[in-house]
Amino acid sequence: MPSLAPGRPCPICRKPASEPHRPFCSQRCKDVDLHRWLSGVYAVPAVEAEEDELGLAEPEDAPPLGRRSPADGT
Numbered sequence: 001m002p003s004l005a006p007g008r009p010c011p012i013c014r015k016p017a018s019e020p021h022r023p024f025c026s027q028r029c030k031d032v033d034l035h036r037w038l039s040g041v042y043a044v045p046a047v048e049a050e051e052d053e054l055g056l057a058e059p060e061d062a063p064p065l066g067r068r069s070p071a072d073g074t
Contacts, residue, residue, distance in 0.1 A: 010017050010025035012032050017023050024030045036042050 008017055008023065009015060010029050011023060012029040013025060015025040018025050021027060021030055024033065
């Protein structure tokens with residue numbers, strides 16, 4: 001893993017980062033960042049794809065679930 005540039009500040013409080021907690025300066029700032037991710041403050045943007053773009057069959061085109069044809073032998 002490449003090392004960070006010397007003097008790069010903590011992304012939470014802007015103090016100099018410490019080696020044991022990189023890229024943060026302390027366990028507290030690591031925990032603040034984790035809480036932000038878990039509570040939804042940070043989010044990775046995504047684009048929703050339409051069903052037809054995913055290649056999914058439309059409900060009227062799809063075969064009924066749970067039914068087998070006589071050709072299946074069951």
